[in-house]
Amino acid sequence: MSNFDQYLSEHREQHLEELREFLRIPSISTLSTHKADVRRAAEFLAEQARAIGFEHVELLETPRHPVLYADWLHAPGRPTVLVYGHYDVQPVDPLHLWTSPPFEPEIRDGKLYARGASDDKGPVFMHLKSFEALLRTAGSLPVNVKLCIEGEEEIGSPHLPQVLADHQERFQADVIVISDTPMLAPGRPAVCYGLRGLAALEVHVYGANSDLHSGLYGGMVQNAVHALVEVLASMRGPDGRVQVAGFYDGVQSLSAEERQAFADLAYDEVATAQTLGVDTLFGEAGYTALERVWARPTLEVNGIYGGFQGEGTKTVIPNEAHAKITCRLVPDQDPVRIQQLIRQHVLTHLPPGARAEVTLQDTGRPYVTPFHHPAIQLAAKAYEEAYGVPASFIRMGGSIPVVEVFDRLVGAPVVLMGFGLPDENFHAPNEHFSLDNFDKGLRTLCRYWTGLPDALRE
Amino acid sequence: MSNFDQYLSEHREQHLEELREFLRIPSISTLSTHKADVRRAAEFLAEQARAIGFEHVELLETPRHPVLYADWLHAPGRPTVLVYGHYDVQPVDPLHLWTSPPFEPEIRDGKLYARGASDDKGPVFMHLKSFEALLRTAGSLPVNVKLCIEGEEEIGSPHLPQVLADHQERFQADVIVISDTPMLAPGRPAVCYGLRGLAALEVHVYGANSDLHSGLYGGMVQNAVHALVEVLASMRGPDGRVQVAGFYDGVQSLSAEERQAFADLAYDEVATAQTLGVDTLFGEAGYTALERVWARPTLEVNGIYGGFQGEGTKTVIPNEAHAKITCRLVPDQDPVRIQQLIRQHVLTHLPPGARAEVTLQDTGRPYVTPFHHPAIQLAAKAYEEAYGVPASFIRMGGSIPVVEVFDRLVGAPVVLMGFGLPDENFHAPNEHFSLDNFDKGLRTLCRYWTGLPDALRE
Numbered sequence: 001m002s003n004f005d006q007y008l009s010e011h012r013e014q015h016l017e018e019l020r021e022f023l024r025i026p027s028i029s030t031l032s033t034h035k036a037d038v039r040r041a042a043e044f045l046a047e048q049a050r051a052i053g054f055e056h057v058e059l060l061e062t063p064r065h066p067v068l069y070a071d072w073l074h075a076p077g078r079p080t081v082l083v084y085g086h087y088d089v090q091p092v093d094p095l096h097l098w099t100s101p102p103f104e105p106e107i108r109d110g111k112l113y114a115r116g117a118s119d120d121k122g123p124v125f126m127h128l129k130s131f132e133a134l135l136r137t138a139g140s141l142p143v144n145v146k147l148c149i150e151g152e153e154e155i156g157s158p159h160l161p162q163v164l165a166d167h168q169e170r171f172q173a174d175v176i177v178i179s180d181t182p183m184l185a186p187g188r189p190a191v192c193y194g195l196r197g198l199a200a201l202e203v204h205v206y207g208a209n210s211d212l213h214s215g216l217y218g219g220m221v222q223n224a225v226h227a228l229v230e231v232l233a234s235m236r237g238p239d240g241r242v243q244v245a246g247f248y249d250g251v252q253s254l255s256a257e258e259r260q261a262f263a264d265l266a267y268d269e270v271a272t273a274q275t276l277g278v279d280t281l282f283g284e285a286g287y288t289a290l291e292r293v294w295a296r297p298t299l300e301v302n303g304i305y306g307g308f309q310g311e312g313t314k315t316v317i318p319n320e321a322h323a324k325i326t327c328r329l330v331p332d333q334d335p336v337r338i339q340q341l342i343r344q345h346v347l348t349h350l351p352p353g354a355r356a357e358v359t360l361q362d363t364g365r366p367y368v369t370p371f372h373h374p375a376i377q378l379a380a381k382a383y384e385e386a387y388g389v390p391a392s393f394i395r396m397g398g399s400i401p402v403v404e405v406f407d408r409l410v411g412a413p414v415v416l417m418g419f420g421l422p423d424e425n426f427h428a429p430n431e432h433f434s435l436d437n438f439d440k441g442l443r444t445l446c447r448y449w450t451g452l453p454d455a456l457r458e
Numbered sequence: 459m460s461n462f463d464q465y466l467s468e469h470r471e472q473h474l475e476e477l478r479e480f481l482r483i484p485s486i487s488t489l490s491t492h493k494a495d496v497r498r499a500a501e502f503l504a505e506q507a508r509a510i511g512f513e514h515v516e517l518l519e520t521p522r523h524p525v526l527y528a529d530w531l532h533a534p535g536r537p538t539v540l541v542y543g544h545y546d547v548q549p550v551d552p553l554h555l556w557t558s559p560p561f562e563p564e565i566r567d568g569k570l571y572a573r574g575a576s577d578d579k580g581p582v583f584m585h586l587k588s589f590e591a592l593l594r595t596a597g598s599l600p601v602n603v604k605l606c607i608e609g610e611e612e613i614g615s616p617h618l619p620q621v622l623a624d625h626q627e628r629f630q631a632d633v634i635v636i637s638d639t640p641m642l643a644p645g646r647p648a649v650c651y652g653l654r655g656l657a658a659l660e661v662h663v664y665g666a667n668s669d670l671h672s673g674l675y676g677g678m679v680q681n682a683v684h685a686l687v688e689v690l691a692s693m694r695g696p697d698g699r700v701q702v703a704g705f706y707d708g709v710q711s712l713s714a715e716e717r718q719a720f721a722d723l724a725y726d727e728v729a730t731a732q733t734l735g736v737d738t739l740f741g742e743a744g745y746t747a748l749e750r751v752w753a754r755p756t757l758e759v760n761g762i763y764g765g766f767q768g769e770g771t772k773t774v775i776p777n778e779a780h781a782k783i784t785c786r787l788v789p790d791q792d793p794v795r796i797q798q799l800i801r802q803h804v805l806t807h808l809p810p811g812a813r814a815e816v817t818l819q820d821t822g823r824p825y826v827t828p829f830h831h832p833a834i835q836l837a838a839k840a841y842e843e844a845y846g847v848p849a850s851f852i853r854m855g856g857s858i859p860v861v862e863v864f865d866r867l868v869g870a871p872v873v874l875m876g877f878g879l880p881d882e883n884f885h886a887p888n889e890h891f892s893l894d895n896f897d898k899g900l901r902t903l904c905r906y907w908t909g910l911p912d913a914l915r916e
Binding site: 030031032090091093094097155156182196198200207208209210211212213214215216217218219220221222223225226228229230232233234236238272276277278279280281282283284289292293296298300301302303304305306307308309310311312313314315316317318321322323324326328351352353354355361362396397398399422425426427428429430 | 488489490548549551552555613614640654656658665666667668669670671672673674675676677678679680681683684686687688690691692694696730734735736737738739740741742747750751754756758759760761762763764765766767768769770771772773774775776779780781782784786809810811812813819820854855856857880883884885886887888
């Protein structure tokens with residue numbers, strides 16, 4: 001047993017207790033009422049970094065939530081790693097569907113349940129503990145390390161690009177490592193080489209200047225909810241294809257080789273449907289489920305509201321209706337252009353007697369990493385040593401917009417090695433994190449840091 | 459000046475203060491949290507009736523809200539009038555759009571603002587005060603009077619039919635008078651001879667067994683909100699016609715004479731659009747706005763909700779979405795059959811990977827009154843005497859389901875003489891009631907009661 005292995009085993013309970021403390025902080029970045037909690041989470045990490053031995057620990061302020069910077073730079077001549085992660089979390093509603101409260105971490109059946117356990121507080125915490133284990137057992141790290149942990153990932157990282165630009169020297173590195181992508185399945189580690197981009201917006205439809213009585217006006221005036229549902233329905237065909245003109249322009253086709261590689265993963269669509277509790281999966285015709293999630297763009301209505309939502313009946317013609325939309329994008333779609341296309345679609349498909357406003361929100365570019373790079377290949381090797389099985393190279397349906405920004409501003413390869421599982425309810429009730437991956441992931445990271453100098457020398 | 463006229467003038471401030479007291483009671487029948495308030499409103503009326511001189515004042519209990527019964531039967535040989543009205547009111551949301559709080563009555567610019575001022579507490583209160591004026595000045599009423607004031611009109615009168623059936627003898631009458639329909643416009647009184655029926659239901663769409671992360675599952679699984687909006691959008695064509703199969707079966711066509719009578723009212727669609735703040739009115743192609751509201755059926759989405767409705771972005775695939783629907787119906791549509799047709803439509807138009815439930819709610823049959831009856835013609839005459847202009851005979855787009863029940867169980871003609879105005883925001887924020895119609899309406903009612911014995915003898 002290596003030294004770090006023994007150290008991690010001996011300190012497991014203490015580490016889990018510290019992680020629970022981190023998870024108790026409701027650092028929901030999108031809700032302004034939680035602004036102070038978000039900062040508390042940053043301060044928790046800063047204190048952890050200091051205790052481990054990091055230097056230059058600093059909260060870099062932004063107009064909203066700070067970015068934690070810290071470094072350990074005492075390995076001259078060795079590569080420098082920049083670890084990126086985020087300490088903010090998603091909202092928790094619908095709250096009534098949580099078995100245990102989202103900010104009261106609870107271990108059940110080998111899984112740690114809490115908002116942020118898997119996305120992304122657990123993995124961020126593991127990075128810190130991997131450095132702690134190496135420092136406490138070897139007295140030093142095999143690489144130079146810089147931490148960049150932000151508090152705005154779940155709201156689209158609006159200020160991180162500026163922070164990176166303002167401190168470009170400080171963030172220089174040879175490799176960027178991010179643990180915010182899922183493994184393929186339990187016991188099946190995976191290096192992610194492709195991420196989808198994001199385009200978010202809101203559609204607001206307005207009818208008359210107030211709600212109206214459907215007996216007095218029903219048949220005479222446009223209903224804002226009905227106008228909105230017609231606009232939204234027009235965005236998707238019965239074959240699941242997005243009907244917004246120009247939406248698929250520039251989408252890179254899947255190569256035969258990539259389709260074959262996806263097929264070789266033997267993804268079980270029937271089992272997935274059963275797990276999700278639906279009679280069939282659904283999506284764009286002509287593609288497998290994995291192809292659709294990893295390599296095809298989507299348009300989702302994330303929320304809708306308008307008119308009477310209370311108990312019973314109210315015979316009203318609503319004069320306002322609202323919907324939130326996000327698109328997942330693939331190379332080479334341009335998120336800003338997609339927002340404009342959707343805005344245009346809304347305005348041209350709105351029925352008479354209503355008006356619409358479209359509010360543009362977050363964007364993030366899709367990205368594919370240089371996966372032949374030795375730093376990325378080493379990740380697969382470290383997984384294999386810790387898990388005892390070969391790692392897969394996969395793409396991912398999610399978005400980490402900042403990956404493309406790192407690529408552009410830091411100019412180093414981005415290694416996406418995650419430890420969460422796809423069914424750990426990111427962004428949903430009962431988010432959890434497998435303690436098996438907590439344990440094996442810590443070993444994977446320690447092996448990765450240890451092997452990195454040689455890998456980059458080759 | 460007649461005696462009742464003088465009495466009403468002298469007691470005007472006192473009557474308005476009593477009405478304000480009535481309007482302060484938040485008797486929202488659809489919200490179970492207001493159950494006690496609904497009863498308080500019934501008790502207020504009971505106390506008023508006793509003070510005026512009514513006898514056999516009683517709250518007839520139902521499983522939810524009571525029906526007030528009271529009578530004055532000391533005019534032997536004279537006709538018996540049954541006055542129907544309701545003391546319950548609609549919910550008040552969206553609350554932030556009210557200029558003054560809905561249950562703090564306020565007079566501004568000759569209008570009394572409060573929830574229920576026009577629908578239907580104001581008119582119900584006027585009936586009581588018309589009887590008070592006649593009793594205090596003449597010592598007796600020209601007709602026998604029975605009151606039937608319920609607390610469940612705004613939830614579709616679920617228990618009144620049973621109450622009427624259980625007390626059939628007690629509710630016998632020669633004429634039924636209801637003041638719950640609007641006048642044509644300020645200074646333009648109208649007797650209503652047609653009401654639309656109602657069919658209410660809720661649609662619930664379910665996808666996966668929890669909300670899902672759109673990065674991990676977007677493209678793979680059905681989105682409950684998108685499935686719902688597609689189902690709802692499929693219910694209406696671009697020409698505004700309802701697309702539910704069988705929906706128009708049995709609808710009586712408008713006669714050329716009726717279309718001409720509607721046209722003669724010179725309804726100003728451009729002015730209405732301006733008042734409502736829309737660039738154009740909208741509805742079923744091939745009909746004028748009045749025809750669509752008075753004599754054509756409609757399907758309205760009254761409310762919709764699903765997924766994330768909070769501040770900011772949440773990249774979630776919602777697994778539940780809900781909509782409330784009401785239809786306004788015309789002779790000879792059957793509300794229960796319409797509910798079944800819509801349920802069938804939902805199930806056949808639901809996209810794959812989702813399931814739907816349809817909850818059936820209130821129904822009410824459409825109705826046309828025998829408007830040549832002398833009791834109905836007298837209403838026009840009483841209006842003309844009080845307002846100084848001829849009254850119109852109109853239809854109405856609203857529903858008073860109990861009218862058809864009265865017709866069936868009591869077997870007397872129903873006189874629909876209202877005092878509210880179409881733009882008094884029934885069911886919407888800033889509901890109000892014109893004090894000019896309060897004053898003239900009281901005189902209209904006193905004249906009507908006084909003239910009724912002769913009219914029915916003719």
